[in-house]
Structures are given as structure tokens and as C-alpha cells.
Amino acid sequence: MSTPHLPIGRTVRYHRRRDGRTVAAIAGLCGITARYLEMIEAETKVPSTEVLARLAAELGVPIAALFAETLVKEPAPPVSTAPSIARALMSHAPPASAAVQGPAVLRERVEAAWRIWQCSRNRFTDIAEVLPALIEDVEHAVRAHRGGSEPALRREVLRVAADLYGLLRSYCRRTGRLDLSLMVADRAIRAAQDADDPVRIAVGTWNLGHVLLSHTDASSVDEAKDVALRAADQLRRGAPASAETAAVEGALELVAVVSDARQRRWTDARQRLKERAAPLAEQASDGNVAWTVFGPTNVALHAISIETLAGDAAEGLRLADQIDTGQLPSRERQFTHILELAGCHALRRDDAAVLVHLLDMEALAPEDLARSPLARSLALQLQQRIRPVFRRQVDALVERLQLM
Numbered sequence: 001m002s003t004p005h006l007p008i009g010r011t012v013r014y015h016r017r018r019d020g021r022t023v024a025a026i027a028g029l030c031g032i033t034a035r036y037l038e039m040i041e042a043e044t045k046v047p048s049t050e051v052l053a054r055l056a057a058e059l060g061v062p063i064a065a066l067f068a069e070t071l072v073k074e075p076a077p078p079v080s081t082a083p084s085i086a087r088a089l090m091s092h093a094p095p096a097s098a099a100v101q102g103p104a105v106l107r108e109r110v111e112a113a114w115r116i117w118q119c120s121r122n123r124f125t126d127i128a129e130v131l132p133a134l135i136e137d138v139e140h141a142v143r144a145h146r147g148g149s150e151p152a153l154r155r156e157v158l159r160v161a162a163d164l165y166g167l168l169r170s171y172c173r174r175t176g177r178l179d180l181s182l183m184v185a186d187r188a189i190r191a192a193q194d195a196d197d198p199v200r201i202a203v204g205t206w207n208l209g210h211v212l213l214s215h216t217d218a219s220s221v222d223e224a225k226d227v228a229l230r231a232a233d234q235l236r237r238g239a240p241a242s243a244e245t246a247a248v249e250g251a252l253e254l255v256a257v258v259s260d261a262r263q264r265r266w267t268d269a270r271q272r273l274k275e276r277a278a279p280l281a282e283q284a285s286d287g288n289v290a291w292t293v294f295g296p297t298n299v300a301l302h303a304i305s306i307e308t309l310a311g312d313a314a315e316g317l318r319l320a321d322q323i324d325t326g327q328l329p330s331r332e333r334q335f336t337h338i339l340e341l342a343g344c345h346a347l348r349r350d351d352a353a354v355l356v357h358l359l360d361m362e363a364l365a366p367e368d369l370a371r372s373p374l375a376r377s378l379a380l381q382l383q384q385r386i387r388p389v390f391r392r393q394v395d396a397l398v399e400r401l402q403l404m
Helices: 007-018 024-028 034-043 050-057 063-067 083-089 103-119 123-126 131-145 151-174 177-192 198-213 218-238 244-264 267-286 296-312 315-320 329-348 351-364 365-370 373-385 388-400
Strands: none
Touching: 007 034, 007 050, 007 063, 007 103, 007 329, 007 365, 024 034, 024 050, 024 315, 034 329, 050 063, 050 267, 050 388, 063 198, 083 131, 083 151, 103 123, 103 131, 103 329, 123 131, 123 151, 123 365, 151 177, 151 198, 177 198, 198 218, 198 244, 218 244, 218 388, 244 267, 244 296, 296 315, 315 329, 329 351, 329 365, 351 365, 351 373, 373 388
């Protein structure tokens, strides 16, 4: 039985040469021989899914990009941070004489903002309507109580600030402003430290870990694991054991898991997930402590992520069949799960399934779909090779994503 022709070799060669890297260098980093890579590029060998995943990681492209019929530049996600939010973060604050809201009112507003961010179908638009004023009011309250005579009140305001900065870390990262995301992650840690709150210090470091994971360089990805594990150790020593601390410690362990997987340390990632994160998930149970969505379901989703990164689409899909994400409190986490399933189906060249998942993502969170580089890349790849029966749907999706 003949192997179907795939244009993988040509695209691998294009991306390798684009970066000015030799066959020997890429082959060595991927754990294969230079001769084997030469045969892949000559299209006389079709790589296994594991080798394909290694090549994509080393070349810095999505796996789907290696299946392209024609070379298409990966669409860049739009930088879409609302100017009003950026201005508020740059200390365009109300005058010192303005009224100061109490921590209870601010707490309610921050928690409402988190619900929008995790539950709204159009969360980017909706959150941009509430964040600017909320940033100004929280930071105004922090300044007002900085030198006050009520330490309990000051501490509670700082806790509110730390929780707000955690939301802003996620928002800024998702809207393409890693600089602002790093800034607010640092503010979250500082606010938690000033409040002397061990749990929030750990949550702030969890936020920092996710910012570091957003970078493509290996050093940042390794730093994410380092800061996460140090924070987990400090949390164990600084706070009494509880379901809350188990959830936060578990969330930090997942940062380390992702770091290992991103560095292709598959055995380490699987082992840490099983031996460290899973027992903590059982202690915490499914919940949303500090908006981390940590629990057994999230741990199971990370198992799928490892197999997806490793290029084992069959195992990823097998694990996915055992998970129900419908009850997850975070629409973003549900979206990420569907995106990973789409990536698994792309590895198997199941274009109809990829299309179904892209349309599911659009129904779930259209604004997230428009901002996802991988989803946008998958849509373009589909347009190049989809069967005529699906052409109209794919063309319409690409147009809605403004990729035409």
C-alpha cells in the first residue's frame, strides 16, 4: 500500500533555510540523523508524528504548518489591548481627592470582572468596558491606604489588587501585550507580598510562570518551571495545608509540567503530572480556587496537552474521550481543549473533524478564535486542501476571521 504524498519535506526545508540552520543542526536537536532529515526534505520518507512534533517545535511553527500545500505565512494574532486599559495601567489615575471605595465594594467588582473574563462568550469586548475604571479605583484605594493607620483595611485592599492584577495578566497576554502582562504579574506578586498573603504570593508567581511560558525562547520556558517550583515549596512552608493551598500548589506544578513538555521532556512531564499534580488535584477536587480552574479535570486536560505536543494524536484523542469539559467554569479552558483536539485531528489529516472543532470554537468563544495563532493557521491550511463539499464553510470561516 503506497503512502499518500504529503508536502512535509518541502515545508520543513523552507522553514529550516529561512532561519539559516543546517540539516545537521536541526537533526541533532530533534534526535534523528542528518541522513534521515535529508530524506524527509526530499520527500522520500514521511516522519512519524513524534518526529513531526519535534521538527515543528525546533522550527518554531505549528505542526499544521508542515502540512501546507503551499507556503503560507502564519497569521499573526492582532495586538488588541484596549487603549483605555493600557492608559489606566500607565497611572492615568483619578486625583488624590477623589472618593475611595472600600475593599468590600472593590472585591465585588473584581469578582464580577473575573466572571466576565471566564464565562462571557465575547469576553474581550465585555471586559474592556469594566476594566479601565476598575483599575483606576483599585490603584487609587491602594495609594490611599498605603500610609494609613488601619493595617487590616490596607491588607484587604492589597489582596483585591493582587486578584485584579491576576486577571490583567491573562488579559494582556491574550491581547498580545506580553510587556504589560509581565508588568501586572509583577504587581500582583508585590501586592500579595505587601499583604503578607502566602497563597496570593503563590498565585502571583503562577501568573508570572504563565507569562514566561508565553515566550518562545527555551530559557524563559525553563525559568517558568523554576519560579513555579520555588513558589510551590514556599507555599508548603508558609501556609497551612488545605484544599485551597493544594489547588494553588497543583496549579504551580502544572506550570512545571507544561515547561517540561515544551522542552520535549515527555517522561518528566508525564511523571510530574502523575506523581505531583494528580494527587494535589484529588485533594482540591474540581473547583476554581484563585481562578486557576485546578482540579482532576484540568489535570486530565494537561495529559492531553502533553500527548498533543509529543505528536501522539491517537493517544491524545483517546484521553479526550474520557473527559467532560462542559462543567468547567472557564470558557477559555474549554476553548483550549477543543483547539488541542483540532490539532490532533490535523495531525491525522482528518479535515472534516478539524472544521467541526473550529466551528465549535467559534460558537463557544469567537473572540478567542480570532486571536489564536494556531486556530487561524489551521483555518488557512484547511482552505488550501479541503474537499469541495466543505469549501463554502471553510471560505466563510476564513472570511469571518479576516484572513482573506
